[in-house]
Amino acid sequence: MISALGELAIRRVPYSRKETLQAFDQADLLALDYLQTEALLDPNCRVLVVNETFGAITCAVTKALATMGGPLPTLWSDSHLAHLGLQYNAHANGLPVANFVQAQETPQGPFEIVILRLPKSHALLRDQLQRVLPQLAPGALIVMPAMVKHIDNAVYQLLESLLGVLSTSLARKKARLIFAVNNTVALVKNSKAEETHWDLPSLGLSLQHFSGVFSRTKLDPGAQVLLHQFPQGPYQRVIDLGCGNGVQAIAAAKKWPQCQVIGVDESYMSVASAIINANNNGVGDRCQFRVNDCLTDMVSQSADLILCNPPFHQERVVGDHIAMRMFAQSAQVLTKEGELWVVGNRHLGYHAKLKRWFKWVEQVGTHPNFVVLKAQL
Numbered sequence: 076m077i078s079a080l081g082e083l084a085i086r087r088v089p090y091s092r093k094e095t096l097q098a099f100d101q102a103d104l105l106a107l108d109y110l111q112t113e114a115l116l117d118p119n120c121r122v123l124v125v126n127e128t129f130g131a132i133t134c135a136v137t138k139a140l141a142t143m144g145g146p147l148p149t150l151w152s153d154s155h156l157a158h159l160g161l162q163y164n165a166h167a168n169g170l171p172v173a174n175f176v177q178a179q180e181t182p183q184g185p186f187e188i189v190i191l192r193l194p195k196s197h198a199l200l201r202d203q204l205q206r207v208l209p210q211l212a213p214g215a216l217i218v219m220p221a222m223v224k225h226i227d228n229a230v231y232q233l234l235e236s237l238l239g240v241l242s243t244s245l246a247r248k249k250a251r252l253i254f255a256v257n258n259t260v261a262l263v264k265n266s267k268a269e270e271t272h273w274d275l276p277s278l279g280l281s282l283q284h285f286s287g288v289f290s291r292t293k294l295d296p297g298a299q300v301l302l303h304q305f306p307q308g309p310y311q312r313v314i315d316l317g318c319g320n321g322v323q324a325i326a327a328a329k330k331w332p333q334c335q336v337i338g339v340d341e342s343y344m345s346v347a348s349a350i351i352n353a354n355n356n357g358v359g360d361r362c363q364f365r366v367n368d369c370l371t372d373m374v375s376q377s378a379d380l381i382l383c384n385p386p387f388h389q390e391r392v393v394g395d396h397i398a399m400r401m402f403a404q405s406a407q408v409l410t411k412e413g414e415l416w417v418v419g420n421r422h423l424g425y426h427a428k429l430k431r432w433f434k435w436v437e438q439v440g441t442h443p444n445f446v447v448l449k450a451q452l
């Protein structure tokens with residue numbers, strides 16, 4: 076990655092030789108060039124980077140500040156993959172690893188510069204801005220690098236309602252910067268992470284959600300189909316792969332009172348919500364939740380049931396690449412007789428794809444839009 080702040084080797088994480096996607100984009104480069112041409116970084120400057128995917132901006136700022144004797148920047152993100160990306164790319168470039176703050180916590184300022192990549196979720200964006208404003212130095216600059224196609228009226232209005240007057244840079248290679256200056260008299264500020272709650276009366280569950288959690292306002296239709304066509308069991312060791320709010324894990328723990336459940340998700344907010352939800356619904360003693368990239372480093376042949384409602388995008392990148400990793404790793408982590416139960420949109424063709432790793436793939440449930448599939452080795 077070559078920017079006005081220098082040259083760095085930046086990779087996506089996990090790295091694959093076949094990878095065709097880059098770990099940074101033109102909006103990242105525009106922001107880094109802007110920091111350099113406007114000479115915004117100085118040895119007293121505390122920089123907060125928000126929501127970037129693999130640490131490209133944070134590493135470039137770390138390097139620039141280090142050469143001036145300045146402090147380490149902070150990356151604030153909901154993504155464990157972003158955290159891994161930051162660590163990998165800092166080490167690969169011989170840099171110290173910047174501070175990292177999980178999205179449900181609030182980084183402590185005062186920060187003079189914030190570089191914020193706009194997340195897809197407006198709820199997360201609103202929550203983050205409300206919590207970061209009290210952490211800004213007076214007159215602090217907020218720079219929001221974005222690809223032009225991602226700046227629509229709704230996001231612009233949301234930013235104006237929270238930050239006041241905005242300005243923008245000229246576009247370069249389909250990227251633009253949006254600017255705001257912290258005005259200490261301004262607008263709504265919160266110190267606590269935003270939460271939403273809803274109940275699932277059919278299962279007697281009450282669920283809490285931080286702002287970055289999948290399906291934070293209502294049960295996901297795919298999740299509903301899987302809950303409706305749940306395996307019969309009993310099972311002893313269950314994994315909820317991509318657990319979100321933990322709904323599948325909690326339903327499993329309730330259905331099989333002797334089973335132990337592990338829920339994994341790459342979203343810090345999801346894992347934090349799932350822990351709260353398992354405790355609030357009386358199964359916290361048999362459910363463990365952890366942040367993880369799919370099933371990486373989980374013990375081989377250690378689960379007799381994996382429940383999976385896979386993601387179909389990674390932030391703005393749509394595709395089944397994460398689902399495929401989930402299926403491949405499930406084949407390692409299941410016992411010989413173990414079962415992977417997957418729910419997915421009918422058109423995604425998971426049935427054929429699962430056969431790359433599983434000998435038996437059976438459709439166990441029908442629905443006009445979704446399929447529930449059981450896969451065995």
Ligand SMILES: C[S@@+](CC[C@H](N)C(=O)[O-])C[C@H]1O[C@@H](n2cnc3c(N)ncnc32)[C@H](O)[C@@H]1O
Pocket residue numbers: 289290295297298316317318319320321322323339340341342345367368369370384385386387397
């Ligand atoms: C479709 S949601 C399912 C959430 C929940 N299990 C449900 O049924 O409502 C997919 C989940 O996968 C998580 N996820 C995405 N990438 C992941 C990864 N690399 N490793 C683990 N979880 C991931 C997302 O954060 C999201 O919570």
